[in-house]
Amino acid sequence: MFGFIRLILILLAGLTVAYGAVSLYSREVRRAKLKLRWKEKGLTGDRSAFIQRGLKQYDRSFRRKLILLVYIIPLGAIALLVYVINFM
């Protein structure tokens, strides 16, 4: 059981770092896109409110939830491997 706990703890720590990094990166990319759209369309008015609204939409989007795959893929692969090796 100790081996299992050690593996899961190390894996979760690593995956959490990866999840945080990908989340921050993805949000910055979205922010850069919003800035670009503001410039290209020549919009006027409150620029920061426009960007904040866009980021809020991003926070609720399905795209952001896809980052959860960072956890799902490795843990799913381990579960699949355990099944294939031992029970197939």
Add this chain to the structure above:
Amino acid sequence: MRFIKWAFLITIWVLFGAFLHYTLPQYDVVRIVNTYEERQELNDWTKLFWSKPDGQSAELINRDVQFIQAVRPNGRNMVYRNEDTGWNWPPYFKFDTANLYTDANDSISTKANPEWVAVMHYGWRNEFLSVFPNAVTINPVAGPEDKPANWFSIIVLVLLAALFWAIYVRWRRFRQARIDPMLEEVEDSLYAAGDAIAERKGRFRRWLDSWKSK
């Protein structure tokens, strides 16, 4: 310097290749002839070629290990160990050692009436170090020619090659964009400094010469 660089690179890649060759799964088509259990002394560095069972205390220096004896189609022999990998490295997550032992015993066949099986295993056989590959799964196959395709290893190697290529390309681009211009700049300013010194020297000499009587 060039020689050292190449020796270093070749050593790194050979070690990495050996690591992959040890860790990735391989298939053997064999006929299982017997199984046995033997107490193994695991008190020196070669214990790194054996599994570390979860319940094993750090002080334990010997324990029983199951073995599977097999003969390949070309008549040469192969002996596998049969051990749990558990949650440790390499990540095969094998817990069904006892079940595999049962299957292996069920597949025992004679030379007169052979029953061929594909043994998926990892690890090396080495007679000098008494190292055995670890059998992971046993599946019946049609005949000695019916070797399963090793898709898992192929996919892993292709993904690894893609990863290294991506890193290499980015590194090269980074070097061309950032490091090479900087080196050139350093070189240019070195030459400029050299020229300036030469010119100074020339002026100093001319001044000295001006004191000489003509």
